[in-house]
Amino acid sequence: MAEITQAMIDSQRSAAANAYEEARQLMHEGRAEDAASALLRGLAAFPAHTQSLYLLGEIAERHSGNMPRAKSLYCSALAIDPAHADADAALRRIYRGE
Helix, strand or coil, X not given: CHHHHHHHHHHHHHHHHHXXXXXXXXXXXXXXXXXXXXXXXXXXXXXXXXXXXXXXXHHHHHXXXXXXXXXXXXXXXXXXXXXXXHHHHHHHHHHHCC
């Protein structure tokens, strides 16, 4: 049973990682809305994917101007991984008003 559970978690984590990589490519192409959709799809599979939370926060902050959403996403990434330097820096930047 433990092997099945771990296999499921690994599969979900992999789905989130794949969606994250797709989103990065979409961002490179200037397609922020499509990138956000890919990230949400990945997070539906594995909500604890901190890089996806961070990138979705960046999209909310820089492309949508939705600071409350960006803060929430950055905080979620930090709640999972307190050492997530990018999310920490983003929050500091927002609170400094940069």
